[in-house]
Amino acid sequence: MPLLLGWMQEAKTTEPGWAAALATASTDGRPSVRMILVKEVTARGVIFYSDAGSRKGAELRLNPWAAICLHWPALGRQLRVEGLARRLPAAKVDSYFHSRPRASQLAAAVSHQSRPAPSRPQMEAWVDRMAVELQGAEVPRPRRWAGYHLECEVVEFWREGPGRLHHRVEFRRVGALWRVRELQP
Numbered sequence: 001m002p003l004l005l006g007w008m009q010e011a012k013t014t015e016p017g018w019a020a021a022l023a024t025a026s027t028d029g030r031p032s033v034r035m036i037l038v039k040e041v042t043a044r045g046v047i048f049y050s051d052a053g054s055r056k057g058a059e060l061r062l063n064p065w066a067a068i069c070l071h072w073p074a075l076g077r078q079l080r081v082e083g084l085a086r087r088l089p090a091a092k093v094d095s096y097f098h099s100r101p102r103a104s105q106l107a108a109a110v111s112h113q114s115r116p117a118p119s120r121p122q123m124e125a126w127v128d129r130m131a132v133e134l135q136g137a138e139v140p141r142p143r144r145w146a147g148y149h150l151e152c153e154v155v156e157f158w159r160e161g162p163g164r165l166h167h168r169v170e171f172r173r174v175g176a177l178w179r180v181r182e183l184q185p
């Protein structure tokens with residue numbers, strides 16, 4: 001985990017944010033993938049936020065196994081993490097939600113992510129109406145707006161090597177220990 005944190009911190013010097021592809025799968029094994037932002041690295045995994053009612057949220061509720069992949073071209077690195085995504089406690093999600101720009105909070109509050117959308121003006125009207133109704137008061141976090149802690153079971157560190165002889169080191173959790181092995185590129 002210190003190595004993972006080290007890579008994430010180094011990437012901050014070359015990348016604007018920790019954008020990652022997040023893969024989830026339905027219970028019948030059908031995968032889907034989309035970009036998310038990793039917001040925090042903990043001693044056990046990584047944290048991201050999303051709408052629990054979205055497609056990914058619905059998939060994670062029934063099948064919490066997920067994977068993320070980060071690619072940092074300037075560093076010639078790829079980082080892969082697999083594990084179980086568990087929902088964060090409400091207090092932590094509240095505090096992150098309210099740290100976001102007000103416009104983002106309003107958009108999250110009116111939007112039911114992944115549902116079919118009405119017209120653009122209609123959605124803008126939802127935001128405007130909520131802003132007026134709140135009269136500057138705190139935007140209530142919708143209960144569906146969630147945080148997830150993806151606890152690492154498998155982590156792979158990939159570094160570009162000369163002549164495509166890349167370096168791959170995989171850490172696989174086995175109880176309280178990690179099995180470490182190098183993989184062929």
Ligand SMILES: Cc1cc2nc3c(=O)[nH]c(=O)nc-3n(C[C@H](O)[C@H](O)[C@H](O)COP(=O)(O)O)c2cc1C
Pocket residue numbers: 019032033034035036037038048049050051054055056057113114
């Ligand atoms: C760079 C980038 C970062 C994103 N970060 C997030 C995020 O942190 N959380 C989120 O819910 N959606 C994020 N999105 C939007 C998702 O890619 C996606 O459109 C949305 O979550 C709906 O996905 P779903 O319908 O598969 O659940 C991001 C998109 C991009 C391009």
